[in-house]
Amino acid sequence: MAAANMEKRVIVVGTRQSALALTQTGQVIDELKRISEKHGFDYTFEIKKIVTKGDRILDVTLSKVGGKGLFVKEIEQALVDGVIDLAVHSMKDMPFELPEGLINGAIPKRVDPRDCLVMRDGSSLDDLPVGARIGTSSLRRSCQLKHARPDLKLESIRGNIDSRIRKLETEGFDAVVLAAAGLTRMGWQDQISASIPVDVCLPAVGQGALGIECRENDKQIRQLLAYYNDTETELTVRAERSFLGALNGGCQVPIGAYCVISDADQGNKVERQLVMTGMVGSPDGATMLKEVMQGTNPEQLGRDVAAALIARGADRILAEIGG
Numbered sequence: 001m002a003a004a005n006m007e008k009r010v011i012v013v014g015t016r017q018s019a020l021a022l023t024q025t026g027q028v029i030d031e032l033k034r035i036s037e038k039h040g041f042d043y044t045f046e047i048k049k050i051v052t053k054g055d056r057i058l059d060v061t062l063s064k065v066g067g068k069g070l071f072v073k074e075i076e077q078a079l080v081d082g083v084i085d086l087a088v089h090s091m092k093d094m095p096f097e098l099p100e101g102l103i104n105g106a107i108p109k110r111v112d113p114r115d116c117l118v119m120r121d122g123s124s125l126d127d128l129p130v131g132a133r134i135g136t137s138s139l140r141r142s143c144q145l146k147h148a149r150p151d152l153k154l155e156s157i158r159g160n161i162d163s164r165i166r167k168l169e170t171e172g173f174d175a176v177v178l179a180a181a182g183l184t185r186m187g188w189q190d191q192i193s194a195s196i197p198v199d200v201c202l203p204a205v206g207q208g209a210l211g212i213e214c215r216e217n218d219k220q221i222r223q224l225l226a227y228y229n230d231t232e233t234e235l236t237v238r239a240e241r242s243f244l245g246a247l248n249g250g251c252q253v254p255i256g257a258y259c260v261i262s263d264a265d266q267g268n269k270v271e272r273q274l275v276m277t278g279m280v281g282s283p284d285g286a287t288m289l290k291e292v293m294q295g296t297n298p299e300q301l302g303r304d305v306a307a308a309l310i311a312r313g314a315d316r317i318l319a320e321i322g323g
């Protein structure tokens with residue numbers, strides 16, 4: 001056992017104060033405690049709550065305010081300043097570029113990446129009556145749902161997961177759209193009426209995955225986090241993020257991507273391929289461009305899928321939205 005492992009240390013974990021952030025941070029800490037014990041690290045963990053700009057303006061339409069990474073800037077500053085040692089993010093809220101000196105130390109195994117419907121009645125997209133009112137403020141979700149069902153009325157809805165579910169009743173929606181991952185982490189999976197297949201609604205880049213951010217020069221934490229990384233998730237999320245970066249997109253544009261690993265049996269050897277679908281659409285769902293490609297280098301694959309969509313006019317769609 002390396003001597004560094006034996007050193008006692010209190011690791012301060014920064015988190016937003018939303019129920020989802022606190023819950024997933026708690027779950028990550030439980031897992032890191034388990035890994036610490038297993039590998040002989042003498043670490044204890046402490047939570048530090050941080051209020052971000054995104055939390056302060058949750059009642060405003062975020063897509064109007066604009067700006068990328070509204071939920072992470074203050075947390076990253078605390079990491080840079082040494083006030084905290086770790087931060088747990090939903091991968092899909094993580095900006096494309098990390099500040100100098102910070103890295104993503106681990107991407108743990110991804111859970112269900114799909115969007116789902118919490119419905120008043122019914123158990124599938126097809127059960128929604130003609131002209132049903134659907135609550136979502138994600139342009140990506142409205143684009144794809146409108147494309148699949150032009151009759152649906154997509155309306156803006158804000159707030160944390162629990163307040164969005166409440167609005168199903170109080171604001172008379174027929175359904176609200178949420179990520180299965182958030183509901184499951186909260187233990188609310190019984191609220192899911194229908195999972196939307198990824199070929200109907202391609203998830204946001206990194207949806208269902210977490211990112212654990214730390215300082216690049218913190219060797220102890222990096223050693224600990226290496227045990228928590230999931231290689232398959234890391235490769236697929238890297239491809240998706242490369243796609244997002246090549247399109248210069250934030251989370252407020254109708255961009256979706258989902259990458260999986262497929263092991264193709266080539267007779268005498270198994271070849272590992274990344275298979276990625278990327279999507280760019282107009283908010284009204286009238287235009288929706290999709291490409292599926294495969295490759296072995298995640299960054300290259302992301303750029304290739306982006307280039308293929310740009311060749312078909314994706315950059316013009318995004319320029320119109322101002323994404």
Ligand SMILES: NCc1[nH]cc(CCC(=O)O)c1CC(=O)O
Pocket residue numbers: 090091092093161177178179180181182183206207208209
């Ligand atoms: N945009 C907010 C957000 N950021 C991460 C999740 C949970 C899903 C995940 O971890 O990917 C959610 C809620 C949602 O989209 O329903």
